[in-house]
Amino acid sequence: MTSSEDLRRMTLPQLLRHHAAGPRGAEVALRYKDLGVWQEYSWREYEAHARAFGLGLVALGLRPGEKVAILCGNRPEWLYAELGTLGVGGIVVGLYQDAIAQEVGYVVDHSDAVFVVAEDQEQLDKLLDGGDRIPTVRRIITVEPKGMHRVRDPRVMRFPEVEALGWHEDAERRGLWETLLQSGRPEDVANICYTSGTTGPPKGAMLTHRNLVTMALSFAEVDPVRAEDQLVSFLPLAWIGEIDMSIATALVFGLTVNFPEEAETALRDLREIGPHVMFAPPRLWEALTRQVQVKLMETTPLKRAAYRLAMAWGGAVAERRLRGQRLSLRDRLLQGLGYVLAFRAVRDELGLLRIRHAYTGGAALGPDTFRFFHALGVNLKQLYGQTEISGFSCVHRDGDVRFDTVGRPIPGVELTISPEGEILERSASVFLGYYKDPQATREALRDGWLHTGDAGFLTDDGHLVVIDRMSDVMRLADGTLFSPQLIENKLKFSPFIREAVVIGHGRPFVAALLCIDMGVVGKWAEDHRLAYTTYTDLSQKPEVYALVAGEVCRANRDLPPAARVRRFVLLYKELDADDGELTRTRKVRRRLIAERYGGLIEALYGERGERVPVRATITYQDGTTAVVETAVRVEEVPVG
Amino acid sequence: MPGGAVAGDTVGPLLQVDRLSLVFGGLQVLTDVSLEVRPGERLAVIGPNGAGKTSLLNCINGFYHPRAGRILYRGRDITRLPPHEIARLGIGRTFQNIELFTGATVLQNLLLARHRHIRYGVLAAAFYYGRAEREEAAHRRRVEEVIDFLELEPVRHAVVGALPYGLRKRVELGRALATEPDLLLLDEPMAGMNVEEKQDMVRFIVDANELFGITLLLIEHDMGVVMDISHRIGVLDYGVLIAEGTPEAVRDDPRVVRAYLGEEVSA
Numbered sequence: 053m054t055s056s057e058d059l060r061r062m063t064l065p066q067l068l069r070h071h072a073a074g075p076r077g078a079e080v081a082l083r084y085k086d087l088g089v090w091q092e093y094s095w096r097e098y099e100a101h102a103r104a105f106g107l108g109l110v111a112l113g114l115r116p117g118e119k120v121a122i123l124c125g126n127r128p129e130w131l132y133a134e135l136g137t138l139g140v141g142g143i144v145v146g147l148y149q150d151a152i153a154q155e156v157g158y159v160v161d162h163s164d165a166v167f168v169v170a171e172d173q174e175q176l177d178k179l180l181d182g183g184d185r186i187p188t189v190r191r192i193i194t195v196e197p198k199g200m201h202r203v204r205d206p207r208v209m210r211f212p213e214v215e216a217l218g219w220h221e222d223a224e225r226r227g228l229w230e231t232l233l234q235s236g237r238p239e240d241v242a243n244i245c246y247t248s249g250t251t252g253p254p255k256g257a258m259l260t261h262r263n264l265v266t267m268a269l270s271f272a273e274v275d276p277v278r279a280e281d282q283l284v285s286f287l288p289l290a291w292i293g294e295i296d297m298s299i300a301t302a303l304v305f306g307l308t309v310n311f312p313e314e315a316e317t318a319l320r321d322l323r324e325i326g327p328h329v330m331f332a333p334p335r336l337w338e339a340l341t342r343q344v345q346v347k348l349m350e351t352t353p354l355k356r357a358a359y360r361l362a363m364a365w366g367g368a369v370a371e372r373r374l375r376g377q378r379l380s381l382r383d384r385l386l387q388g389l390g391y392v393l394a395f396r397a398v399r400d401e402l403g404l405l406r407i408r409h410a411y412t413g414g415a416a417l418g419p420d421t422f423r424f425f426h427a428l429g430v431n432l433k434q435l436y437g438q439t440e441i442s443g444f445s446c447v448h449r450d451g452d453v454r455f456d457t458v459g460r461p462i463p464g465v466e467l468t469i470s471p472e473g474e475i476l477e478r479s480a481s482v483f484l485g486y487y488k489d490p491q492a493t494r495e496a497l498r499d500g501w502l503h504t505g506d507a508g509f510l511t512d513d514g515h516l517v518v519i520d521r522m523s524d525v526m527r528l529a530d531g532t533l534f535s536p537q538l539i540e541n542k543l544k545f546s547p548f549i550r551e552a553v554v555i556g557h558g559r560p561f562v563a564a565l566l567c568i569d570m571g572v573v574g575k576w577a578e579d580h581r582l583a584y585t586t587y588t589d590l591s592q593k594p595e596v597y598a599l600v601a602g603e604v605c606r607a608n609r610d611l612p613p614a615a616r617v618r619r620f621v622l623l624y625k626e627l628d629a630d631d632g633e634l635t636r637t638r639k640v641r642r643r644l645i646a647e648r649y650g651g652l653i654e655a656l657y658g659e660r661g662e663r664v665p666v667r668a669t670i671t672y673q674d675g676t677t678a679v680v681e682t683a684v685r686v687e688e689v690p691v692g
Numbered sequence: 693m694p695g696g697a698v699a700g701d702t703v704g705p706l707l708q709v710d711r712l713s714l715v716f717g718g719l720q721v722l723t724d725v726s727l728e729v730r731p732g733e734r735l736a737v738i739g740p741n742g743a744g745k746t747s748l749l750n751c752i753n754g755f756y757h758p759r760a761g762r763i764l765y766r767g768r769d770i771t772r773l774p775p776h777e778i779a780r781l782g783i784g785r786t787f788q789n790i791e792l793f794t795g796a797t798v799l800q801n802l803l804l805a806r807h808r809h810i811r812y813g814v815l816a817a818a819f820y821y822g823r824a825e826r827e828e829a830a831h832r833r834r835v836e837e838v839i840d841f842l843e844l845e846p847v848r849h850a851v852v853g854a855l856p857y858g859l860r861k862r863v864e865l866g867r868a869l870a871t872e873p874d875l876l877l878l879d880e881p882m883a884g885m886n887v888e889e890k891q892d893m894v895r896f897i898v899d900a901n902e903l904f905g906i907t908l909l910l911i912e913h914d915m916g917v918v919m920d921i922s923h924r925i926g927v928l929d930y931g932v933l934i935a936e937g938t939p940e941a942v943r944d945d946p947r948v949v950r951a952y953l954g955e956e957v958s959a
Binding site: 088199 | 836837840843845846895902903
């Protein structure tokens with residue numbers, strides 16, 4: 053067994069070589085479903101392909117430090133291209149398959165890529181459409197032969213052609229691969245990962261071999277992996293999470309990576325593989341939950357009843373386990389019974405029968421989805437991190453999973469909160485900087501700390517709670533940070549509330565301007581024999597106020613005490629894009645609303661039970677305007 | 693511009709329709725229709741509803757037997773042959789109204805289409821040994837290649853009856869391709885599809901012709917598609933072939949404009 057210190061000194065392609073030349077060289081490294089059958093590739097074949105491709109690039113003129121962009125789905129060719137490029141000293145730039153031509157063009161151009169690997173005609177078109185945008189590209193290498201007979205561009209080559217060139221080069225210049233492979237150093241840049249910023253163009257985070265290898269090793273200290281573990285690779289390989297799993301972890305520990313046939317068949321192929329470890333964003337876990345719900349509707353009443361019963365037991369047991377309580381004999385018995393009755397079948401259906409560690413990250417996952425998987429006995433945990441720290445910095449530990457936190461830092465990661473409330477991190481996995489952007493690098497790496505741009509705080513027992521992006525959080529007068537967006541989403545979860553604008557920056561407490569949903573509240577009013585005329589009239593009924601107060605109270609329950617909505621008003625008109633209050637994609641324009649409803653906002657922080665006279669002009673769709681006069685009430689939310 | 697495999701004039705026609713006449717009772721469906729399909733080409737037959745287009749295909753693959761005239765395939769007279777014999781000679785067909793086993797899966801439908809290629813006997817099949825096993829594996833492989841070509845992987849095990857219309861049309865094409873035809877008769881492959889589905893179908897059809905060298909005889913109503921992908925076009929009107937030639941020539945032919953395209957082209 054090679055020690056982790058030895059592994060830490062290796063580059064990714066050296067690790068590949070290590071497995072291929074070792075005793076497990078003939079074992080399965082990659083599996084890819086092609087023509088309906090799982091095709092297997094050993095570590096030796098994996099290295100042979102990488103070698104051929106890498107040397108092919110050398111024959112085509114690739115020099116060390118030059119970039120190769122990959123625009124491809126999850127299939128062995130991505131890994132061949134990646135490890136081949138790295139093996140001969142190149143740098144890999146991963147691209148997202150669903151990116152539009154303009155985005156692809158930007159990244160290819162900005163990264164100075166000299167070769168691009170494009171999976172098929174669709175991806176090739178994105179590159180050729182913008183022709184003059186990518187002047188640095190010398191060759192485009194296509195993977196899928198379909199439709200290629202129509203392509204006439206002299207820069208386009210086929211993947212096997214490059215490999216053939218590589219074999220030729222290998223025969224001509226014996227030992228070249230080994231020489232180039234051994235000259236790689238762990239501090240060299242391996243990947244440039246472009247992160248889609250919410251503002252401005254994407255930035256390319258430079259990650260070294262050591263960054264990635266350290267990440268895999270540190271993470272495995274928390275949740276160990278075994279050489280016989282199976283991974284399923286179906287999330288974009290341009291994404292750091294997938295690089296950590298299918299490239300870094302797989303190469304460090306020699307795991308088998310399985311590629312589904314098509315993106316559309318991924319969930320079905322997942323079941324045929326039955327992975328042991330899986331990291332996926334919330335939307336995938338939610339998709340799996342929905343899948344069960346749909347199947348449940350189609351099944352027989354008896355099976356449905358059995359499922360419900362088992363889930364009730366499983367939920368209760370999971371609740372205790374998550375709180376770190378000891379399970380009683382009865383708990384264990386019920387859990388076992390539930391497994392026989394339903395969990396086994398459901399987990400098998402989802403492909404999660406063998407799962408040991410499951411992770412979610414990137415965005416918040418609803419507590420219900422969390423509970424669902426834990427009731428089934430799937431060990432789903434939250435991860436936190438960013439591209440700039442090679443993926444992960446915090447994770448839940450087994451038996452210490454809490455829905456409102458993202459866990460504790462992994463070994464080797466130092467984590468602290470700046471006076472402004474920003475999460476700061478330090479570790480051997482922190483990136484080198486942004487490619488060709490020293491300004492952004494300086495902002496991200498100040499005083500040796502990675503500034504994540506996320507606002508958060510640490511609980512007493514060392515769990516990290518992430519609030520929101522620093523740019524989106526607000527601060528109460530006493531300095532407490534809160535995320536208006538998070539609160540608004542919680543409020544809008546109520547069917548009666550159509551829009552919510554949360555305020556409180558520099559104020560003593562959080563308050564909200566709310567718009568009722570005319571359809572739903574109108575229906576409710578009819579059902580309760582409440583007569584009304586217009587939106588304005590309906591919105592100011594005391595009964596409606598009481599109804600909404602109950603909804604706000606319910607939303608408050610999931611929020612930390614300081615972030616709870618104490619007072620609200622119901623607006624006398626709907627927020628409207630025509631009035632400039634919303635963007636066309638229905639995002640609220642806070643500044644404009646703060647100005648327009650300044651009087652109301654003052655009233656929210658004024659005397660209790662105040663009524664504010666309002667005189668406002670409303671623009672109708674046909675352009676005509678009307679003046680509304682009413683008195684708006686400020687409602688106190690009962691603390692419960 | 694259509695490109696790819698256009699056969700030279702030196703090769704004889706793959707299919708020759710010679711002065712074909714078809715009568716149903718008192719109704720003259722086809723009158724003296726003569727048409728040649730050259731190896732490797734994409735020939736479209738257009739015409740208003742009831743012009744006899746589908747009847748022409750039905751004569752070629754043996755569903756109807758004409759009153760007069762002959763149909764030669766690779767120089768051999770197939771006019772009186774039954775449909776299964778004609779299929780065995782390498783003439784494939786898709787149907788306007790989709791003829792699939794709706795209760796079977798996509799894979800099963802495509803495997804059934806391999807029937808004409810099965811060589812092993814009943815006994816070998818019953819015990820599934822030797823030749824039967826080898827052949828079945830080969831058939832499955834061919835079918836998987838068709839699935840790959842038509843991007844049907846996600847619905848491989850789906851029951852055909854449960855698929856949306858556009859996909860069923862694609863499976864119908866797959867069924868025809870799985871028979872490995874040399875000549876493929878396509879009856880309105882794009883009918884009822886949305887723009888995106890049509891684009892996919894056009895790509896599949898053109899690729900089948902250019903990559904696999906399958907000769908196409910195609911009936912289609914979408915003029916844009918026909919003009920785009922056909923090497924040659926024949927125009928039927930009331931059972932009479934009134935024009936034949938390149939898309940440009942047909943489009944400008946006054947008889948065609950008058951009889952069929954009407955205001956659309958002159959506008």
